[in-house]
Amino acid sequence: MRRWNGWGDEATHYPLPESAGRFLETKVGTGLRIPDVAFERALVAVPPSRLPPYQQLSLDPADRLYHARGQSLPDWVALRQGRVEAFPDGVAYPASDEAVRELFVYAKRTGARLIPYGGGTSVVGHINPRAIDSPALTIDLSRLNRLIDLDLTSQLATFEAGVCGPDLERQLKERGCTLGHFPQSWELSTLGGWIATRSSGQQSYHYGRIEDLWAGGHAETPQGPIDLPPLPASAAGPDLRHFLLGSEGRYGIITRAIVRVQRVPEEEDFHAIFFHDWASGASAVREIAQAGIPVSMLRLSNARETEVTLALSGKDQLVGLADRGLRLFKYDEDRALLILGVTGGKALTHYAYHEATAIARRHGGFAAGKTIGQLWRKSRFLSPYLRNTLWEQGYALDTVETALPWSKVEPTALAIQAAIREALQGFNERVLVFAHLSHVYADGASVYTTYLWRRSPEPDQTLAHWQAMKHAASQVLIASGGTISHQHGVGIDHRPYLAVEKGMIGLQMIEAVRHQLDPDRLLNPGKLVE
Numbered sequence: 115m116r117r118w119n120g121w122g123d124e125a126t127h128y129p130l131p132e133s134a135g136r137f138l139e140t141k142v143g144t145g146l147r148i149p150d151v152a153f154e155r156a157l158v159a160v161p162p163s164r165l166p167p168y169q170q171l172s173l174d175p176a177d178r179l180y181h182a183r184g185q186s187l188p189d190w191v192a193l194r195q196g197r198v199e200a201f202p203d204g205v206a207y208p209a210s211d212e213a214v215r216e217l218f219v220y221a222k223r224t225g226a227r228l229i230p231y232g233g234g235t236s237v238v239g240h241i242n243p244r245a246i247d248s249p250a251l252t253i254d255l256s257r258l259n260r261l262i263d264l265d266l267t268s269q270l271a272t273f274e275a276g277v278c279g280p281d282l283e284r285q286l287k288e289r290g291c292t293l294g295h296f297p298q299s300w301e302l303s304t305l306g307g308w309i310a311t312r313s314s315g316q317q318s319y320h321y322g323r324i325e326d327l328w329a330g331g332h333a334e335t336p337q338g339p340i341d342l343p344p345l346p347a348s349a350a351g352p353d354l355r356h357f358l359l360g361s362e363g364r365y366g367i368i369t370r371a372i373v374r375v376q377r378v379p380e381e382e383d384f385h386a387i388f389f390h391d392w393a394s395g396a397s398a399v400r401e402i403a404q405a406g407i408p409v410s411m412l413r414l415s416n417a418r419e420t421e422v423t424l425a426l427s428g429k430d431q432l433v434g435l436a437d438r439g440l441r442l443f444k445y446d447e448d449r450a451l452l453i454l455g456v457t458g459g460k461a462l463t464h465y466a467y468h469e470a471t472a473i474a475r476r477h478g479g480f481a482a483g484k485t486i487g488q489l490w491r492k493s494r495f496l497s498p499y500l501r502n503t504l505w506e507q508g509y510a511l512d513t514v515e516t517a518l519p520w521s522k523v524e525p526t527a528l529a530i531q532a533a534i535r536e537a538l539q540g541f542n543e544r545v546l547v548f549a550h551l552s553h554v555y556a557d558g559a560s561v562y563t564t565y566l567w568r569r570s571p572e573p574d575q576t577l578a579h580w581q582a583m584k585h586a587a588s589q590v591l592i593a594s595g596g597t598i599s600h601q602h603g604v605g606i607d608h609r610p611y612l613a614v615e616k617g618m619i620g621l622q623m624i625e626a627v628r629h630q631l632d633p634d635r636l637l638n639p640g641k642l643v644e
């Protein structure tokens with residue numbers, strides 16, 4: 115059973131190791147264990163639906179509560195502390211294009227606003243109904259979850275777009291294939307959601323981002339259907355896929371997606387490499403990317419994240435041993451950990467590993483084997499569960515992410531961290547800030563910053579802390595010329611910063627397409643653009 119107010123399945127837990135609890139106490143102070151609002155009490159707050167009954171519509175308050183919010187920090191505060199101010203008035207579960215089209219007709223008749231809902235894993239407010247709108251109808255696409263066709267000759271798979279990560283990979287694996295799109299939210303997020311938010315999987319360096327993987331498909335818009343044929347390449351004017359990529363449910367509902375798949379790789383390994391500091395690690399990673407070495411992942415943590423990763427692993431003995439060994443060779447407080455992934459045939463992975471480690475060594479890198487990489491792989495989809503535990507122990511956690519050219523990566527990464535620290539100083543609280551390069555390109559990288567601080571007894575105070583840090587960090591990355599999001603999208607939370615990146619004409623273009631496809635503003639109002 116899925117958690118209604120946190121991450122993942124209720125039966126899965128990620129306990130905080132005792133030593134990690136002590137580590138957090140020294141860094142930010144003792145967490146305040148504030149009880150959450152119980153499901154039954156939250157349910158009582160769901161008002162009567164404003165929608166008339168309809169054949170495929172659930173008006174059940176529990177369904178409406180489950181679909182009220184996503185996974186952003188304000189979403190967590192709202193759900194856990196009883197602050198949800200708007201609920202969907204109903205939830206529909208269409209299982210065909212025709213059912214989606216009928217919902218457009220229903221929305222026109224009743225004035226309902228439609229919110230396409232994939233896995234609800236948005237971290238920027240994408241799927242939240244707004245209190246100011248007419249009735250909201252959430253369209254949960256989970257019944258559209260089948261593999262429809264697999265063209266092995268062309269390595270193209272056609273899926274219904276509501277399929278979630280594990281179901282998609284299972285259906286492909288049975289046929290010897292993989293998509294290789296593994297965002298950390300993979301357990302719950304869906305193919306349609308990945309496309310609508312321009313998602314990036316952890317091994318995008320090898321498999322590509324979703325825009326590389328998405329070859330075509332079908333969408334239903336209030337103005338009619340759009341079919342996108344899968345073409346290896348085309349010079350026939352603007353690529354219409356790019357109108358739907360990142361459209362955040364504003365332009366239509368993607369019901370089918372044709373994706374580029376690969377054979378399941380013969381080998382896959384994740385190695386740990388330590389550097390004396392982040393700057394030398396970043397230089398090595400840049401050189402590996404610019405030399406085109408075919409690795410599958412380059413994830414470089416800064417010194418603080420390296421410390422946190424080891425502290426939270428719970429493997430105290432192993433970490434102690436590694437620490438003593440690394441210090442002998444002067445990899446001390448400033449050390450930075452790179453997880454290097456290699457994926458593919460035996461010869462290719464062997465070549466990639468040796469070429470990459472040769473470059474790393476030239477930058478002072480020390481190859482520390484596969485144990486840490488194996489631990490990372492084991493917990494890659496489990497680590498979001500730690501947020502539940504941290505919250506319950508009194509800590510809030512959020513992230514801010516961007517991408518920039520290499521020349522701006524290091525100064526911006528440092529400035530983001532400084533801005534977050536400074537923002538919380540004004541409240542007389544401490545924050546633990548750490549970062550990694552999560553996705554690497556020849557011309558730049560994405561910088562992924564995590565910040566953890568103590569929750570306050572007053573939900574508004576926790577929100578004020580978050581708002582101050584989020585805004586300070588966003589200002590820095592905008593001023594540095596970074597994107598407001600490399601992978602999470604815009605939603606509500608990033609909307610105020612979009613104009614700087616797109617310019618007024620750019621925003622008008624986005625809005626003009628919205629007007630063309632959805633003149634009655636049926637779809638997901640207020641997200642992406644106002």
Ligand SMILES: Cc1cc2nc3c(=O)[nH]c(=O)nc-3n(C[C@H](O)[C@H](O)[C@H](O)COP(=O)(O)OP(=O)(O)OC[C@H]3O[C@@H](n4cnc5c(N)ncnc54)[C@H](O)[C@@H]3O)c2cc1C
Nearest residue numbers: 232233234235236297298299304306307313314362363368
């Ligand atoms: C713990 C955690 C880890 C994460 N890690 C990553 C990561 O590594 N990489 C990454 O890119 N993101 C990550 N995210 C963010 C999130 O998972 C992505 O934005 C994801 O793509 C959202 O997919 P979803 O199916 O959950 O979409 P939802 O959250 O349900 O919806 C997101 C948006 O897409 C629209 N939408 C959904 N389905 C459709 C459809 N079929 N047609 C039209 N519009 C649709 C919705 O209307 C909404 O605007 C993470 C989130 C969490 C909570």
